[in-house]
Amino acid sequence: MNxxxxxxxxxxAINVAWAFLARTWQYCIFAGxxxxxxxxxxxxxxxxxxxALADFKQTNDPLEPTNRVFYAVNxxxxxxxxxxAAQAYRFVLPGGVRTGIHNALSNxxxxxxxxxxxFQGQPRRAGDTTMRFLINSTVGVLGVFxxxxxxxxxxxxxxxxxxxxxWGVPDGPFLFLPVLGPSSPRDAAGFGVDMALDxxxxxxxxxxxxxxxxxxxxxxxxxxxxxxxDPIDQIKKTALDPYATFRSLYRQHRQGEIEALAKDxxxxxxxxxxxxxxxxx
Amino acid sequence: xxxRRMLLALSVIAPAGMVRPVHAQSDTxxxxxxxxxxxxxxxxxxxxxxxxxxxxxxxxxxxDASIDVDGVARFCLGRFWRSATPDQxxxxxxxFHKVLIGNIASRLGEYQDVRLTIGRSMxxxxxxxxxxxxxxxxxxxxTVEWVVADAARSPKVIDVIAEGTSLRxxxxxxxxxxxxxxxNDVDALINAMHQQLAEPKG
Numbered sequence: 001m002n003x004x005x006x007x008x009x010x011x012x013a014i015n016v017a018w019a020f021l022a023r024t025w026q027y028c029i030f031a032g033x034x035x036x037x038x039x040x041x042x043x044x045x046x047x048x049x050x051x052a053l054a055d056f057k058q059t060n061d062p063l064e065p066t067n068r069v070f071y072a073v074n075x076x077x078x079x080x081x082x083x084x085a086a087q088a089y090r091f092v093l094p095g096g097v098r099t100g101i102h103n104a105l106s107n108x109x110x111x112x113x114x115x116x117x118x119f120q121g122q123p124r125r126a127g128d129t130t131m132r133f134l135i136n137s138t139v140g141v142l143g144v145f146x147x148x149x150x151x152x153x154x155x156x157x158x159x160x161x162x163x164x165x166x167w168g169v170p171d172g173p174f175l176f177l178p179v180l181g182p183s184s185p186r187d188a189a190g191f192g193v194d195m196a197l198d199x200x201x202x203x204x205x206x207x208x209x210x211x212x213x214x215x216x217x218x219x220x221x222x223x224x225x226x227x228x229x230d231p232i233d234q235i236k237k238t239a240l241d242p243y244a245t246f247r248s249l250y251r252q253h254r255q256g257e258i259e260a261l262a263k264d265x266x267x268x269x270x271x272x273x274x275x276x277x278x279x280x281x
Numbered sequence: 282x283x284x285r286r287m288l289l290a291l292s293v294i295a296p297a298g299m300v301r302p303v304h305a306q307s308d309t310x311x312x313x314x315x316x317x318x319x320x321x322x323x324x325x326x327x328x329x330x331x332x333x334x335x336x337x338x339x340x341x342x343x344x345d346a347s348i349d350v351d352g353v354a355r356f357c358l359g360r361f362w363r364s365a366t367p368d369q370x371x372x373x374x375x376x377f378h379k380v381l382i383g384n385i386a387s388r389l390g391e392y393q394d395v396r397l398t399i400g401r402s403m404x405x406x407x408x409x410x411x412x413x414x415x416x417x418x419x420x421x422x423x424t425v426e427w428v429v430a431d432a433a434r435s436p437k438v439i440d441v442i443a444e445g446t447s448l449r450x451x452x453x454x455x456x457x458x459x460x461x462x463x464x465n466d467v468d469a470l471i472n473a474m475h476q477q478l479a480e481p482k483g
Contacts (some may be wrong), residue, residue: 259445
């Protein structure tokens with residue numbers, strides 16, 4: 001190759017320095033991640049302690065050291081950014097306004113919710129979701145007021161992680177993910193699918209939509225953090241090992257949701273309709 | 282005409298389908314009444330006048346009478362209970378009482394305007410589970426299940442399951458994780474609990 005070619009600009013000292021810095025930075029991140037992953041496998045207890053071994057297997061957290069690193073990072077970010085922001089959000093807006101925002105956000109989540117109801121083979125849940133969307137988007141003024149609950153169409157949480165669970169996919173080892181928090185391979189995959197199922201992911205290219213999506217993302221984060229301000233503070237205050245406590249709570253909560261989904265036998269009769277004489281069970 | 286097969290079927294179904302549910306029903310009813318009475322007592326303390334210190338003093342005996350604290354303490358230590366010395370077991374159980382009452386008392390303010398509604402109750406394993414809903418202003422309604430042991434003779438709460446998460450299971454995993462990271466040393470746990478009590482609670 002001709003070094004004197006007029007098309008290649010002569011590398012200036014600054015360019016070289018930048019390239020070097022960028023490269024070094026990349027190496028640093030890579031080395032850091034590698035170190036985390038290598039350090040990241042928990043050593044199982046010795047085989048001559050069967051009870052400890054059983055405990056280890058039941059906890060099912062082979063990546064515990066890595067998970068704890070991410071927990072520490074998330075916890076630090078939460079302490080300096082998200083928690084104060086959520087406190088400010090609670091301080092500035094009255095409860096009624098926050099509930100309205102929560103309802104509107106929940107209404108925007110209808111496409112994901114409805115898709116999962118259908119994937120789970122839950123026609124009654126899907127019907128409730130549809131009625132909620134129709135009622136709350138109109139009578140409830142773009143979802144701000146949750147009129148549907150009073151009319152006999154209660155809300156339910158769902159996501160693709162639960163859909164996978166209903167198909168028999170096991171959760172796998174515990175994961176604590178940066179930003180997202182407690183999860184599992186199944187639920188992390190479910191999170192990705194939920195993103196893909198959300199129509200707003202795909203219409204976000206125009207300038208107005210982009211701002212809307214960011215606002216929605218930010219409000220969602222504030223809304224969900226605000227709702228958990230007190231319980232999370234309480235856990236951090238009373239738990240000797242908050243990481244282990246959050247791990248246990250997350251697992252139990254998901255298990256509860258999965259069982260509730262499997263047992264869901266909601267009646268299709270809304271409250272304004274003549275009720276059957278015996279309660280539907 | 283009743284044939285023999287029908288009679289046989291009836292004789293099989295009758296004990297299983299009639300007698301036992303009646304017995305279990307009375308037990309679950311008793312469990313529900315017990316939870317209602319205990320809940321009313323605790324809510325009365327929470328709503329009542331008096332300083333937090335006074336409330337804490339009143340709360341202690343109510344908790345000891347209605348919760349099987351010794352049993353829960355043993356459950357929460359899990360496999361480490363057996364490896365602990367009798368002295369450690371004794372110190373741990375005493376501390377557990379104090380930590381539990383402290384934790385409940387520190388949240389009295391949050392539950393000042395709580396409304397407890399008793400729902401369905403049903404037998405589960407050897408115990409009876411009473412479902413309730415807790416309503417607080419400006420908070421989402423939460424479902425709380427109370428697991429009551431020995432409803433027939435001396436009913437005691439052995440677990441509280443809030444929104445599907447069992448309090449004693451969560452506590453056990455907290456202690457187990459702490460012990461595993463501290464050489465399975467029960468004394469280390471006891472010290473940590475001491476420290477917890479010494480720290481001022483909000």
